Amino acid sequence: MANEYFFGVDLGGTNVELGLLDGEGAIMAHVTEPTRTHEGPQSLVERMAEACRDLAKQAHVPSDKIKALGIGSPGPMSMLEGKLINLGNLPGFNNFFLRAELSRRLKLPALLENDANAACWGEFWLGAGRNANDMVLFTLGTGIGGGIVIGGELIHGSDDNAAELGHMIIQTDGRQCTCGQKGCVEAYASATATVARAIEALEHGRESKMQDTHRQNGTLACKDVFDHALAGDPLANEIVNGTALALAQICVSMRHITEPEMVVLTGGMIKAGDTLLNRVRSFYEEMVWKLKPEPMDICFAELGGHAGFIGAAGLAVHAYKHHPQRLYPSGT
Amino acid sequence: MANEYFFGVDLGGTNVELGLLDGEGAIMAHVTEPTRTHEGPQSLVERMAEACRDLAKQAHVPSDKIKALGIGSPGPMSMLEGKLINLGNLPGFNNFFLRAELSRRLKLPALLENDANAACWGEFWLGAGRNANDMVLFTLGTGIGGGIVIGGELIHGSDDNAAELGHMIIQTDGRQCTCGQKGCVEAYASATATVARAIEALEHGRESKMQDTHRQNGTLACKDVFDHALAGDPLANEIVNGTALALAQICVSMRHITEPEMVVLTGGMIKAGDTLLNRVRSFYEEMVWKLKPEPMDICFAELGGHAGFIGAAGLAVHAYKHHPQRLYPSGT
Numbered sequence A, B: 001m002a003n004e005y006f007f008g009v010d011l012g013g014t015n016v017e018l019g020l021l022d023g024e025g026a027i028m029a030h031v032t033e034p035t036r037t038h039e040g041p042q043s044l045v046e047r048m049a050e051a052c053r054d055l056a057k058q059a060h061v062p063s064d065k066i067k068a069l070g071i072g073s074p075g076p077m078s079m080l081e082g083k084l085i086n087l088g089n090l091p092g093f094n095n096f097f098l099r100a101e102l103s104r105r106l107k108l109p110a111l112l113e114n115d116a117n118a119a120c121w122g123e124f125w126l127g128a129g130r131n132a133n134d135m136v137l138f139t140l141g142t143g144i145g146g147g148i149v150i151g152g153e154l155i156h157g158s159d160d161n162a163a164e165l166g167h168m169i170i171q172t173d174g175r176q177c178t179c180g181q182k183g184c185v186e187a188y189a190s191a192t193a194t195v196a197r198a199i200e201a202l203e204h205g206r207e208s209k210m211q212d213t214h215r216q217n218g219t220l221a222c223k224d225v226f227d228h229a230l231a232g233d234p235l236a237n238e239i240v241n242g243t244a245l246a247l248a249q250i251c252v253s254m255r256h257i258t259e260p261e262m263v264v265l266t267g268g269m270i271k272a273g274d275t276l277l278n279r280v281r282s283f284y285e286e287m288v289w290k291l292k293p294e295p296m297d298i299c300f301a302e303l304g305g306h307a308g309f310i311g312a313a314g315l316a317v318h319a320y321k322h323h324p325q326r327l328y329p330s331g332t
Helices: A035-057 A098-106 A116-125 A193-201 A210-217 A221-229 A235-259 A268-272 A274-287 A304-322 B038-058 B098-106 B117-126 B191-203 B208-217 B222-230 B236-256 B270-274 B274-287 B303-323
Strands: A005-011 A016-020 A029-036 A066-073 A110-114 A133-139 A144-150 A262-266 A297-298 B005-011 B013-022 B027-034 B066-073 B110-112 B135-140 B146-148 B262-266 B297-299
Touching: A005 A035, A005 A116, A016 A035, A016 B038, A029 A304, A029 B027, A035 A098, A035 A221, A035 B027, A035 B066, A066 A116, A066 B274, A098 A110, A110 A116, A110 A304, A116 A133, A116 A262, A116 A304, A116 B303, A133 A210, A133 A268, A133 B110, A144 B297, A193 A210, A193 A221, A193 A235, A193 A268, A193 B236, A193 B270, A210 A221, A221 A268, A221 A274, A235 A262, A235 A274, A235 B236, A262 A268, A262 A274, A268 A274, A274 A297, B005 B038, B005 B098, B005 B117, B005 B303, B013 B038, B013 B303, B027 B038, B038 B098, B066 B098, B066 B117, B066 B146, B066 B303, B098 B110, B110 B117, B110 B303, B117 B135, B117 B146, B117 B303, B135 B236, B191 B222, B191 B236, B191 B270, B208 B222, B208 B236, B222 B236, B222 B270, B222 B274, B236 B262, B236 B274, B262 B274, B270 B274, B274 B297
Parallel strands: A005 A066, A066 A110, A133 A262, A262 A297, B005 B066, B066 B110, B135 B262, B262 B297
Antiparallel strands: A005 A016, A016 A029, A133 A144, B005 B013, B013 B027, B135 B146
16 A cells, blocks of 8 residues: 555644645655635635645655545534535535535545544554554544544444534533533533633632733633643642543543543643643543453543544545545545 | 344343344244342353253254354453453352353353343344434443444444443532442432432432332332322422433433434333433433534333343344354354
């Protein structure tokens, strides 16, 4: 497969990451393209196609050696139809048939995948999960996303929206989530929610050095909360513990649901390093049952922001090798 | 497959249900045998084998037409080794190689499966889930068990103990569960926990007609709580709502995790009928996000206490047809 090549595209609200990989996962070329949502989907898909052609040129890969294309995008989506559905961060892209549009321009069979699933597949293929058969990934950013691999395959659910793991409910009638539900883990442990809980505590008059940062900057970042926790601020510490506890709780639940060998954490929040990871691990050990030894590893992702386009390309490789019916149009 | 036959055995703490089915699921013969745990595993496995031979005789099925044997048992277990591990209700059965012992006596390839998974497969094969590809089952009894079918296959996890759905945590630092964890759904919504919550409320001096039942009978059954709720007792109503809310919450979470087409409820508690089902459905509708229409059906199981042995036999059929490597010894 080293002489066959695959494009991976990771669509985000700010940037699109595009890469050309060989079938073993070697990155031949990679580029970041601004999304510029205001220019609309047709302009974007033109620029995506152009960027892909440039990558092939740059890597001296002839087009007949390029076999397929994988696209990761925020959900919800219809994988079957290759269509974006209702993207909060990408107004104007609703009901856009991204897969067909890019497939047609590049004359390549393509697949469309949820971006968290694509990142999950990237880590499973070449990153933290490369030795696992069963893994779960949580993306910790503005929101919380997820991906689940069972027996070496991503799961998609009955309507392509499985693994929306940020919306597992961890507290009955709990905090309001932006999704409309109450008590979602996202409402406690996303970067946004971590900051929101800190600001609420400050507004309730709790003493903390975060107050000064908040006053000076007019705002508070998730990094500030973690930095103050690391520096020993008791309130920041409490807030970070709340985040870690919520994440540990869904690790315990996932342990009992799909029983992965490992849970991989990724997204902006993992920059907090051991301040986050050690707490999640230690709360997990404290919370999980002791009926049976539980050799589940909780660790950080290894591919950083590249996981999305690597995973998208990897899904194209996997489909090309094992499930050609997943590529559209199949048999191109 | 109508001329090939399969045994299904469902081991419980009180009784063992045994059946002989054809490959299409027709029940040729069925018997209930007391478990008599105090006589030990060797005696039980002898009686199981004897009962199976009797079923074949009774149904006039010659032994060369019987192809395989499926066994459902309480977990935890090692499916790979066919071994029971740590059974609370079956002292003396720890580390017992049930699959090999019964396989040897009946000279049939066999598989061992978690009893809730077996019941799940029964409902998926011939019961409430027979038209689904993706379903989740919750068994509501003394404890809460579960089973998950994804794309037409039961999932087992990395160490054979996936779908222990009673131990999803629905409340951070919540009620103590018998498993050692806190806040498990089982600690709120099992029959035992439903009664426990009612009794606690009575002990806290709450007024209720359940008080009279409790005094008269010296105890309170789960059925009493549901009966009083149906009769309009406010406290009983509140307790039943708590049970239904906890179940609705895990339905919402499972919707976002494996995205099944349907959730099937089974076990003793479903005798409560619409008093339970309507509330779970209505809390679910209230709680679940509205970002995307969610056509997930929540319904009751259809096979009653037969689901376990039917599912165990069905798993033997499925393995025999599609996954012969799952039978031990394979190729017998």
